Amino acid sequence: MVKIESKLLAMALAVTAISIAPTYAADKLASKSDLKNADIKSEVAALAEVPGIAVTPAEKAKLNLGECVVGTQQKPSGRRWVAAKIQIKATPQVVWDAVHEERKTDPDIAYSKVLEEGKNELTLEQKFQLIPVIGTSVCVMKNTEVPGKRIDYYLLKSDRFKALEGSWVIQPTDDGHTILELASYIDMGVPAPRSIIESVASKKLERRLGNVRKAAEKVQAQIAAKGEVQQ
Numbered sequence: 001m002v003k004i005e006s007k008l009l010a011m012a013l014a015v016t017a018i019s020i021a022p023t024y025a026a027d028k029l030a031s032k033s034d035l036k037n038a039d040i041k042s043e044v045a046a047l048a049e050v051p052g053i054a055v056t057p058a059e060k061a062k063l064n065l066g067e068c069v070v071g072t073q074q075k076p077s078g079r080r081w082v083a084a085k086i087q088i089k090a091t092p093q094v095v096w097d098a099v100h101e102e103r104k105t106d107p108d109i110a111y112s113k114v115l116e117e118g119k120n121e122l123t124l125e126q127k128f129q130l131i132p133v134i135g136t137s138v139c140v141m142k143n144t145e146v147p148g149k150r151i152d153y154y155l156l157k158s159d160r161f162k163a164l165e166g167s168w169v170i171q172p173t174d175d176g177h178t179i180l181e182l183a184s185y186i187d188m189g190v191p192a193p194r195s196i197i198e199s200v201a202s203k204k205l206e207r208r209l210g211n212v213r214k215a216a217e218k219v220q221a222q223i224a225a226k227g228e229v230q231q
Contacts, residue, residue, distance in 0.1 A: 053085060053171045053181045063087040063179065068209055070202045073183055081166065082198050083183035084205035088213045090220035092170050095178045096148050098216035099168050102208065110136070120145045123156070139164065163187035178216075182209055 154165035166184030
C-alpha cells in the first residue's frame with residue numbers, strides 16, 4: 001500500500017510540475033485530451049471576462065502578512081482547480097515580466113518551441129524531462145494572454161495526460177503592489193486520488209509564486225534604487 005501511494009505521489013508531483021507551465025506537442029501525439037469539446041474551450045476563452053481575483057477579508061489579512069493563500073475553484077465544467085494567491089511588492093508590469101521569465105526557465109523543460117502564433121495567443125510544444133515514474137512527456141497546449149492581466153492555457157494533445165489547464169492572473173492593489181494568482185487542473189488519465197494531486201499541486205503553486213515574488217521584488221528594488229518610475 002505504501003509503495004502504491006508513493007508511486008501515485010510521484011506521478012502527481014510529475015504532473016503538477018507540468019501543469020503550471022504551458023506544454024505543447026506534434027501531430028503524432030496520441031491525443032488523450034478531452035478538451036476538444038467546445039464547453040472547456042468556451043470556458044477558457046471566457047476567463048478573460050472575469051473581473052479579477054476574489055479576495056476575502058481573511059485572505060487579504062494573510063496576503064498583507066506575506067503569506068500564500070491556497071484553496072480551490074469550482075469551474076462551470078465541474079472541474080475543481082487548485083488556486084494559490086500571493087502579494088508582491090512590485091508593480092503589475094514588473095510582475096508580468098517576472099511571470100514570463102519564470103515560465104521560460106523551468107529546469108524540467110527539455111525544449112520549448114512555437115508551433116503557431118497569433119495575436120496574444122500561441123500554440124506551443126514543450127518536452128518535459130526527468131519526470132518521476134513517467135520519464136518524459138510532450139504536449140501541445142493553447143496559450144492565450146490578456147497583456148498585463150492574465151495568461152490562460154489548456155491542453156490540445158498529450159502522450160500522457162487527459163486534461164491540463166490553468167491560469168496566471170495579475171491584479172494591482174491600492175498601494176501600488178500586485179496580487180498574483182496561479183491556478184491549475186490536471187487529469188493524468190489514470191486512477192489517482194484527487195486529494196494527493198491537489199496536495200502536491202498546492203505546494204508546487206506556492207513554490208512558483210514564491211519564485212516570481214523574489215524575482216519581481218528584486219527588479220522593483222533595482223528600479224527604485226535608480227530612481228525610476230514604472231507604471
